[in-house]
Amino acid sequence: MASVASKLYSDDVSLLVLLLDTNPFFWSTTSITFSQFLSHVLAFLNAVMGLNQLNQVVVIATGYSSCDYIYDSSSTSSNHGTGNGMPALFSSLLEKLEDFVTKDEELSKEKNVSKDRVASSLLSGSLSMALCYIQRVFRSGHLHPQPRILCLQGSQDGPEQYVAVMNSIFSAQRLMVPIDSCYIGTQNSAFLQQASYITGGVHHKPQQLDGLFQYLTTIFATDLHSRGFVQLPKPVGVDFRASCFCHKKTIDMGYICSVCLSIFCEHHKKCTTCGSVFGQSKLDDVSSVSDKKRKSPDT
Amino acid sequence: MPQVRIIAKNFMDMVASLPAIKLDKLYNNVFICEAILRSLPPLAKKYVLQMLYITDPVPATMMEEWVLADGASKHRVAIDRLIQLRIFSEISDRKKGTSYNLNPTFQNNLQKHIISGGVLPREPMNSDNAIKLPSLQELETYALKQWECFLLQLINSGHGEKLTGISSSMMKIFQRGLMSQRDRDGPRLTESGFQFLLMDTNSQLWYIIREYISNAEERDVDPADLISFLLELSFHVTGEAYNLNTLTDVQRNTLKDLADLGLVKLQQGRKDSWFIPTKLATNLSVSLADSSVRKEGFVVMETNFRMYAYSTSKLQCEILRLFARIEYQLPNLIACAITKESLYNAFDNGITSDQIITFLQQNSHPRCADRVPSIPENVTDQIRLWEADLKRIEMTQAHFYDEFPSKDVFEAACDFAREWGGLLWEDSKRMRLVVKSEIHNQMREFLHTQSK
Numbered sequence: 209m210a211s212v213a214s215k216l217y218s219d220d221v222s223l224l225v226l227l228l229d230t231n232p233f234f235w236s237t238t239s240i241t242f243s244q245f246l247s248h249v250l251a252f253l254n255a256v257m258g259l260n261q262l263n264q265v266v267v268i269a270t271g272y273s274s275c276d277y278i279y280d281s282s283s284t285s286s287n288h289g290t291g292n293g294m295p296a297l298f299s300s301l302l303e304k305l306e307d308f309v310t311k312d313e314e315l316s317k318e319k320n321v322s323k324d325r326v327a328s329s330l331l332s333g334s335l336s337m338a339l340c341y342i343q344r345v346f347r348s349g350h351l352h353p354q355p356r357i358l359c360l361q362g363s364q365d366g367p368e369q370y371v372a373v374m375n376s377i378f379s380a381q382r383l384m385v386p387i388d389s390c391y392i393g394t395q396n397s398a399f400l401q402q403a404s405y406i407t408g409g410v411h412h413k414p415q416q417l418d419g420l421f422q423y424l425t426t427i428f429a430t431d432l433h434s435r436g437f438v439q440l441p442k443p444v445g446v447d448f449r450a451s452c453f454c455h456k457k458t459i460d461m462g463y464i465c466s467v468c469l470s471i472f473c474e475h476h477k478k479c480t481t482c483g484s485v486f487g488q489s490k491l492d493d494v495s496s497v498s499d500k501k502r503k504s505p506d507t
Numbered sequence: 508m509p510q511v512r513i514i515a516k517n518f519m520d521m522v523a524s525l526p527a528i529k530l531d532k533l534y535n536n537v538f539i540c541e542a543i544l545r546s547l548p549p550l551a552k553k554y555v556l557q558m559l560y561i562t563d564p565v566p567a568t569m570m571e572e573w574v575l576a577d578g579a580s581k582h583r584v585a586i587d588r589l590i591q592l593r594i595f596s597e598i599s600d601r602k603k604g605t606s607y608n609l610n611p612t613f614q615n616n617l618q619k620h621i622i623s624g625g626v627l628p629r630e631p632m633n634s635d636n637a638i639k640l641p642s643l644q645e646l647e648t649y650a651l652k653q654w655e656c657f658l659l660q661l662i663n664s665g666h667g668e669k670l671t672g673i674s675s676s677m678m679k680i681f682q683r684g685l686m687s688q689r690d691r692d693g694p695r696l697t698e699s700g701f702q703f704l705l706m707d708t709n710s711q712l713w714y715i716i717r718e719y720i721s722n723a724e725e726r727d728v729d730p731a732d733l734i735s736f737l738l739e740l741s742f743h744v745t746g747e748a749y750n751l752n753t754l755t756d757v758q759r760n761t762l763k764d765l766a767d768l769g770l771v772k773l774q775q776g777r778k779d780s781w782f783i784p785t786k787l788a789t790n791l792s793v794s795l796a797d798s799s800v801r802k803e804g805f806v807v808m809e810t811n812f813r814m815y816a817y818s819t820s821k822l823q824c825e826i827l828r829l830f831a832r833i834e835y836q837l838p839n840l841i842a843c844a845i846t847k848e849s850l851y852n853a854f855d856n857g858i859t860s861d862q863i864i865t866f867l868q869q870n871s872h873p874r875c876a877d878r879v880p881s882i883p884e885n886v887t888d889q890i891r892l893w894e895a896d897l898k899r900i901e902m903t904q905a906h907f908y909d910e911f912p913s914k915d916v917f918e919a920a921c922d923f924a925r926e927w928g929g930l931l932w933e934d935s936k937r938m939r940l941v942v943k944s945e946i947h948n949q950m951r952e953f954l955h956t957q958s959k
Contacts, residue, residue, distance in 0.1 A: 220549040254621045255559075258541055259552050425556045434549045437578025 220431040221262045223345060223353040225338040226253070226360060228278075230269045230309055233327030234363035234393065240417045245392075248420040249360065250298050256429055257281060264353055266341055268334045269305060270361070271312035272327070275334040277341075278304040328366030331359070331399060335376035335387075342385055354432045356386050356409070359400055362393040367458050369399075370451035377403045386410075388428050392417060398447035398458070405446045412441045453481060521717065522734060523591045529731040530593050531612065540616040542738040543592060550578070551585035555594065555609065559617060564598050564606035640783065643746050646772060650785035653769030654708065655822045661685070662704070662825060677764070680722050681715055698857025704826050705858070705866045712787060715768065728757055736761060740770070740784060741791035748774060748781035804870040810883040816841040817872065829853055830863050845886065850893050860894040904944040905931055908954075911938045916957050923953050 228249065235242045253265050267279035279301040335357070342355045357380065380387050386409035389400035396413070404411035414423040430438055451458050452473035463472045468482040478485050522533070522543065533539050544555060557573075558565060567586075574582045586607070589595040595607045641649065661681060685700035703711060716737065723730045736758050743749060751759060751773075762782055766773045770788040774781045805823070807815040814831055816823060819839050827833065830853035831843040853863065864887050871881040880887070911917040917938045924930040929946035933939070942950055 220552070251621050255556055258544060258617075258621060259556070260545055422557075422560060425559065429556055430553060431549055434553055437575050437581055438550070438553065439573055439575060 220433045221260055221353040222256075222431045223264045223266070223342070223355040224253075224256055225266045225268065225341060225355065225357045227331070227334045227338060227357065228267055228269050228305075229329050229359075229361045229363055229392075230271050230305070230312065231327065231329040231363040232309075232313070233272065234329070237394075238362065238392070238417070240420075245417070245420065246302075248424065250301075251421055252424040252429065253298075255425055259429070259431075262353060266338075267301060268337050268341075269308045269312075270329040270331060270334040271308065271316075272329060273316045274308075274312050275330050275337060276304075276308050277337065278308055326366050327363060328369070329361065329363045330369070331361065331366070332369040332372030332376060335359075335373065335380070335403075339376060339379055339383065339385070342383065346383070356388060356432060358428050359387060359389040359403070361389065361391055361397060361400055364393060364395050365397050365399045365458075367451035368456040370456065371453065373399050373403070377406050380407045386432065390414065390423065390428060392420070396447060398449055401443065401446045402448065405443055410440050411443055521720065525731055525734075527593060529729075531610075533731055533735055534610060534612045534616065536735050536739065537616045537620050538739045538742045539735050540613050541620055542741065543594070544617065547592075548581070548585050548588060550574070550581050551589050554585060554589065555617070558607075558609050559614060559621070561609070564608045566603060567605040567607060570607065640746065640748055641772065646746055646783065646785050649772055650769040650787050651708075653767065654712075654787065655820055657768055658704070658711070659822050659825065662700070681718055683718070701829055701853070701856050701858045702862060704829065705862050707869065708787075709790065712768070712791075716791070719764070728761070732757065733761060737791060740765075740788050743784045743789060745784055745786050745789045748783045751780040751782055804872050804876055806867055806870045807872045807875055808867055808882050808886055810885055812845045812886060812889070814843050814845060816843065826866075829856070830858060845890070847893055850890060851897070854894055854897055860890045863890060903931065905941050906944050906947045906950070907939070907941050908950070909937070909939040912958070914938070916954075919957060920950070920954060924950060 226249070230242075235245075238245075253267070257263050257265055263281075265279070265281045266277065269276055269278045279298075338357050342357075345352045345355060377387065380403070385407065387400075387403040387407045388409040389397070389404045389411045391397050391400050391411070391413045401411050403409065410427055412423065412427055414420060427440060430440065449458050449460060450462070450471050452462050453470050454472050454474070454476070457473055459471070459473050463475055464470070465472075465479040465482060465484060465486075467484040468479060470479055470481040472480075476486065522530070525533070544552060547555065554570070554573075570586070571579075571582065586595065589607075590597060594610050594613055596610060598606050598608060600606065660678065685697060685703050703714060706714075720730050720733050720737075723733045751762070754762065762771055762773070765771050765788070766782070768787070770785060770791075772783045772785060774783060805817045807817075809815075814827070816827055817840055818824070824833065824836070824841050827841060827843055830849055831845050832849045833841060833843045835842050850860075850863075854860075864882065867882050868880075875881050908920065911920065917935070917940070921930060921933050921935075921940060924940065924942045924946065927946045927949060929943035929950075930940065931943060932941040
């Protein structure tokens with residue numbers, strides 16, 4: 209018997225939170241311009257929203273020193289600012305993005321203290337914002353689309369964000385929100401690899417950026433329901449390296465506090481995180497493996 | 508158990524059954540491409556998106572590699588659907604095997620849609636215009652009121668004042684299948700009619716729209732045009748006013764009918780007329796697959812079988828009357844009781860206990876809906892028991908065999924029937940047996956070979 213109670217939400221309704229890398233230091237070095245990149249992304253967003261009327265898209269811009277929501281499809285007002293042939297939906301996005309970029313630039317000029325900082329984006333900030341948004345959606349009632357996060361990142365990792373990023377990743381894991389990542393830079397991002405690995409998302413590094421739209425639709429438009437029966441790229445190898453808490457350097461080997469699992473690149477007398485006093489290392493100068501532990505991959 | 512035959516679960520089945528030329532014509536409209544894309548199964552959506560910018564045919568063997576082994580059946584369903592809707596065209600090559608191509612018109616339109624977004628053929632009215640637009644709340648109330656009026660007229664056609672502007676001939680069409688015309692006691696709701704009333708608004712709406720479309724040819728309207736207009740309508744923004752003069756005559760006539768159903772609200776301005784789509788209209792393309800309108804419940808069911816319904820609606824009262832005894836009515840409250848007689852009456856009319864229970868569950872008052880279970884268990888159990896009371900006997904079509912030539916043949920026949928799962932009764936002493944009529948043919952063949 210066809211039940212009177214029809215299912216209220218079909219399986220493939222999704223909420224996509226897109227983290228957009230707007231770091232000017234990165235975009236000045238790429239083969240495609242930011243606007244070309246943006247046209248691929250906008251088409252992708254349009255496609256995602258076209259797949260289901262209930263699909264929702266949120267875009268968060270990740271800048272050099274700040275991040276902000278720049279688009280939310282659920283709250284777009286109906287006044288269409290259709291001008292110069294742009295899709296009505298995205299004129300507000302572009303406007304906000306422009307505001308954001310200028311504001312971000314000002315901010316980064318203000319605090320030019322850390323000259324030696326790597327030109328990384330504030331991934332930890334935007335990840336947390338995305339998770340906050342998703343948390344709100346979860347609390348809005350039992351009827352919500354299935355959320356997932358997609359990081360479109362190009363700039364390299366900022367080791368100083370290590371703790372914050374890892375914490376975000378673990379909360380995403382707890383919420384069972386997969387973090388997909390599409391790395392468009394030249395190096396490889398250990399953060400993104402770990403994020404996707406731990407949360408069960410997909411990590412991919414497109415070979416050619418000209419065909420970004422095809423990569424995005426083929427891999428990252430797949431809703432969580434369909435992922436159960438579609439071939440998706442598998443991780444070839446995940447970079448599990450951690451950053452030390454003292455100098456924020458990415459390290460292969462280091463010291464770990466046996467109480468709170470903080471990581472240090474050199475020996476300390478006392479843990480700076482939890483205050484435990486370490487015993488004198490017996491093999492201080494000997495390069496033995498026993499006191500230099502690798503950080504275990506699946507904390 | 509009676510089957511609910513009347514739910515038009517998938518509107519796209521109707522679209523798929525259109526002749527090829529009409530279907531190709533439909534794809535000229537960007538919004539229809541979009542609506543159809545949305546109605547596809549998830550995997551099919553993915554294929555379309557993936558092949559959006561591929562112009563060469565994609566070999567079937569390659570597509571099979573896109574899915575995991577578990578997804579093979581889903582893959583086939585998706586491909587079949589795409590071919591059925593003529594979105595994919597199949598190209599068979601003896602050397603390379605089968606390959607698929609995306610319908611070029613469809614592909615083009617979707618590409619356009621994805622890059623530049625959809626632009627409706629008509630602009631909404633500027634907000635600085637003099638006419639005051641109804642608020643979303645008002646609009647929703649209007650839509651539901653209109654829909655209720657329509658339903659009331661539908662079930663009360665014999666003795667009811669004319670509430671809506673729907674012509675009686677149109678009403679007859681909608682009633683077809685829901686009401687039986689009898690000379691003596693006037694029109695009566697049929698089994699499916701009762702089931703129809705217990706469905707949620709969106710399913711009801713789809714049933715009516717489907718009837719409306721399938722009847723289009725009798726009114727000299729092309730069903731394809733009608734479908735395309737309805738789908739287009741679902742992309743309009745709820746609560747915005749659109750000018751009527753952007754429509755063709757046929758569309759304007761259709762719109763009048765839709766206004767009677769509560770899908771749009773017509774508003775007369777000083778010079779122009781406007782139409783304002785309501786939530787019912789904009790949900791049309793959603794409800795192709797699923798419904799999302801949730802009404803607040805109003806029924807409080809007590810363990811002593813008494814039921815209090817906080818409703819002023821005449822229609823709700825009529826619906827409750829289908830399976831409960833109305834005891835008295837206060838301005839905002841209907842008090843009724845579920846009794847054995849009232850339920851027997853309902854079962855007689857072909858309503859099942861499950862339908863009644865789901866109806867009660869779906870419409871239970873917010874305060875009760877929080878409780879688990881929202882309907883007292885003794886009531887649901889009793890409703891089921893009373894239904895089971897009426898079904899003490901189960902009927903099965905069967906065939907009776909006797910006069911077997913020998914014990915061996917009889918035994919072999921018994922074993923054969925048991926193997927097929929069709930043995931109902933056997934009497935080995937007098938060599939008689941009864942089997943389900945489904946396997947009568949196999950049985951006969953078997954006995955033929957035995958007798959040789």
